[in-house]
Amino acid sequence: xxxxxxxxxxxxxxxxxxxxxxxxxxxxxxxxxxxxxxxxxxxxxxxxxxxxxxxxxxxxxxxxxxxxxxxxxxxxxxxxxxxxxxxxxxxxxxxxxxxxxxxxxxxxxxxxxxxxxxxxxxxxxxxxxxxxxxxxxxxxxxxxxxxxxxxxxxxxxxxxxxxxxxxxxxxxxxxxxxxxxxxxxxxxxxxxxxxxxxxxxxxxxxxxxxxxxxxxxxxxxxxxxxxxxxxxxxxxxxxxxxxxxxxxxxxxxxxxxxxxxxxxxxxxxxxxxxxxxxxxxx
Numbered sequence: 006x007x008x009x010x011x012x013x014x015x016x017x018x019x020x021x022x023x024x025x026x027x028x029x030x031x032x033x034x035x036x037x038x039x040x041x042x043x044x045x046x047x048x049x050x051x052x053x054x055x056x057x058x059x060x061x062x063x064x065x066x067x068x069x070x071x072x073x074x075x076x077x078x079x080x081x082x083x084x085x086x087x088x089x090x091x092x093x094x095x096x097x098x099x100x101x102x103x104x105x106x107x108x109x110x111x112x113x114x115x116x117x118x119x120x121x122x123x124x125x126x127x128x129x130x131x132x133x134x135x136x137x138x139x140x141x142x143x144x145x146x147x148x149x150x151x152x153x154x155x156x157x158x159x160x161x162x163x164x165x166x167x168x169x170x171x172x173x174x175x176x177x178x179x180x181x182x183x184x185x186x187x188x189x190x191x192x193x194x195x196x197x198x199x200x201x202x203x204x205x206x207x208x209x210x211x212x213x214x215x216x217x218x219x220x221x222x223x224x225x226x227x228x229x230x231x232x233x234x235x236x237x238x239x240x241x242x243x244x245x246x247x248x249x250x251x252x253x254x255x256x257x258x259x260x261x262x263x264x265x266x267x268x269x270x271x272x273x274x275x276x277x278x279x280x281x282x283x284x285x286x287x
Contacts, residue, residue, distance in 0.1 A: 028052040033276040037108040046110045048165045048272035050144045058142040058274040060251030063267040066091045069136040071179025078176040082253035084141040084209050092133035099277040111270030118262030140251045141210035145281045158237040165272035167231035172224025183260030187247040191239040197246045209284040216247040233271040
């Protein structure tokens with residue numbers, strides 16, 4: 006099982022003897038079935054390659070318009086892929102027949118700004134006034150990075166991507182405000198330039214990096230101590246490359262204290278049925 010250590014979500018281990026590589030070329034529906042049946046509980050990078058991964062944020066209906074406005078004002082960390090009908094856990098546009106209450110390998114439950122639970126599913130919490138948002142995830146463009154010969158260190162090391170709360174504030178909307186969260190992948194400066202070119206084609210899953218180099222410019226004190234995920238090796242000649250991250254709504258939940266928000270556990274994404282090329286632009 007994945008675990009919480011000092012407030013950070015670790016990569017964790019899948020249930021039984023199943024390995025992430027067993028699902029590398031699986032169809033998303035097969036991955037979701039394995040998750041729903043409890044056969045996979047770990048992070049989802051590298052699974053169902055070629056398909057769009059999504060972050061999850063669920064709020065009560067009376068908060069949904071403010072949250073939508075927050076996403077529209079902060080499209081780098083919160084690019085909206087789909088908004089479900091109130092009370093419906095089925096993302097009909099991205100994965101018809103799927104169930105957002107059961108089809109992610111890990112959830113977080115926030116009440117009044119506090120993380121109160123990390124359940125395996127959220128069926129017991131579901132109610133008719135909940136609205137689910139699916140937000141683009143940078144795991145989607147990692148296939149393109151690898152295809153261009155660029156390193157993705159957390160994949161190499163079998164870890165969850167490191168993520169950090171920054172000192173950079175998002176643009177507020179209604180009751181929602183809080184800090185930007187970023188994910189980090191170390192690269193050489195030359196690789197960072199190519200990674201910027203590659204990922205800028207994917208604005209629906211965070212697009213180009215928001216910062217390259219000095220973590221202190223983002224208010225990050227220690228790259229070895231991410232707020233979410235796992236630390237990764239940074240080799241000689243490499244610099245940290247930071248992308249806006251869909252864990253931002255979780256930092257916003259802590260700062261804004263809505264009565265209820267349900268999210269994915271960091272790194273434990275929803276696998277959609279859509280090809281990642283659907284989000285690529287020229």
